[in-house]
Amino acid sequence: MSIGQTPADQAAQFDSYADSYAEAVNQSIGFLGVKVDYFTRVKVDYMIDLLDTHFGGSDRVAMLDVGCGVGQSHPLYAPRLGSLTGTDVSAPCLDRAAARNPGVAYQAYDGTRLPWDDNRFDAVMTTCVMHHVPPAQWPQFAAELARVVRPGGLVTVFEHNPFNPLTRRAVNTCPFDDDAVLLSQRRTRALLRDAGLVNVQSRAILSIPPVGPVSRRVDLALGHLSLGAQYIAHGTVA
Ligand SMILES: C[S@@+](CC[C@H](N)C(=O)[O-])C[C@H]1O[C@@H](n2cnc3c(N)ncnc32)[C@H](O)[C@@H]1O
Numbered sequence: 083m084s085i086g087q088t089p090a091d092q093a094a095q096f097d098s099y100a101d102s103y104a105e106a107v108n109q110s111i112g113f114l115g116v117k118v119d120y121f122t123r124v125k126v127d128y129m130i131d132l133l134d135t136h137f138g139g140s141d142r143v144a145m146l147d148v149g150c151g152v153g154q155s156h157p158l159y160a161p162r163l164g165s166l167t168g169t170d171v172s173a174p175c176l177d178r179a180a181a182r183n184p185g186v187a188y189q190a191y192d193g194t195r196l197p198w199d200d201n202r203f204d205a206v207m208t209t210c211v212m213h214h215v216p217p218a219q220w221p222q223f224a225a226e227l228a229r230v231v232r233p234g235g236l237v238t239v240f241e242h243n244p245f246n247p248l249t250r251r252a253v254n255t256c257p258f259d260d261d262a263v264l265l266s267q268r269r270t271r272a273l274l275r276d277a278g279l280v281n282v283q284s285r286a287i288l289s290i291p292p293v294g295p296v297s298r299r300v301d302l303a304l305g306h307l308s309l310g311a312q313y314i315a316h317g318t319v320a
Contacts, residue, residue, distance in 0.1 A: 088193075095214075095258055096151065100174035103152045110256035114248060118154065121288065121312070125240050126158040127298070128287055128314050129207060133163075136236050136318075137204065140164075146203045146230060148196065149211030153179030153186060160185050167203070169196065194222070201232040209240040210312075212270070213253075213262045220265070224277040231319045237279055238316040239270055243286060249311045267308065270315040279317025286310030 099106055107118040133140035142164040150156070150168030152175050160166050166186045170176050171193040180188045191197050193215075206227050215223050227237045242249045244264035253259045265273075267284040274282045288311040289304035304310070 095261065096170075096172040097174045099258055100152060100172065100178045103175070103178075104154065106257055110252045110259075113251070122155045123158065124288055124298075124301075125209060125312070125314070126155055129159075129238060129240075130162055132236070132238065132314070132316060133205065143204045144202075146196075146198070146206040148206060148208040148227060149214075150179060150188075150209075151175045153183045153188075155209070156183040156186050164204075193219075196226045196230050198230045200229050201235075202230050203235065204232060205236040205238065206231050207238040207240070210242065212239060212241055213259075213264050217263055220273055221276060224273040228274075228277040228279055228317075228319055233319050235319045236316055237274060237277075237319065238314065239274070240287075240312055240314055241265055241267075241270060243267070243308065243310055243313050245308050246311050267313050267315060270313075271317075274315060274317040277317075278320055280320045282315070282317035284313050284315035286313045288312050 104118050111118065130140050133143050137143055140162050144165045145159070145163050147166065147168045150170050153168055156166060156168065156179065160183060168176065168179055168186055168188045169191050171191065173190050176188045176190055179186070189197055208227060212220060212223065231237055242253060242264050244250070244266055253262050253264065271282050271284055285306060286304065286308055287301060289301050289307065289309045
């Protein structure tokens with residue numbers, strides 16, 4: 083982690099993976115015997131369940147995905163949401179995302195202030211992004227997520243679990259995770275609360291290997307333990 087890293091530095095790091103993001107992740111998690119698509123699908127299912135519970139359905143929800151990268155998850159999200167907008171500090175990643183997801187709106191931002199007015203979206207999510215944001219910028223990053231969501235809306239963070247040894251191994255071998263500073267669930271919850279969110283909660287996910295409805299029920303049941311490879315944290319805008 084370089085002190086004084088700028089959003090431009092963060093962007094440059096991912097620019098060169100615009101055409102090879104999935105392959106790079108697959109290489110670093112190869113020892114698990116699963117591919118990035120599996121992790122993506124599990125998180126999408128958790129997110130859609132959360133939207134269903136919170137809004138009584140996902141199909142009218144206007145969602146912003148901050149740090150969307152190459153839009154890896156967007157083919158799964160777009161048909162299930164009212165609208166989907168993606169933003170990132172890496173323009174080449176956004177170009178790639180736009181080419182593969184014609185129904186999604188993409189807009190670049192400078193890593194400091196999201197280019198939308200207050201209360202613009204029903205929900206915002208950010209997936210495996212905060213560990214690339216320099217820790218000194220975490221409070222501002224969380225505040226920006228909260229700012230663009232309307233009262234009653236939802237802010238959701240997916241992150242790596244720093245206490246899972248397999249996650250640490252994957253992060254240590256992933257070429258674009260050189261700068262990664264992993265956040266605990268507790269830290270992320272505190273950041274969301276400090277951003278003014280209420281009803282802040284988190285749970286571990288991906289506590290067991292793939293897949294199917296039975297293993298998903300087991301994964302849900304294990305969520306209160308901190309075993310999972312990743313976690314979901316969320317809060318409501320007051
Ligand atoms: C590991 S990738 C995750 C991409 C996507 N969210 C996914 O789950 O497939 C991290 C992304 O965060 C972006 N990023 C890094 N710093 C950022 C910042 N301050 N604001 C928004 N995005 C950022 C990178 O450009 C990269 O696309």
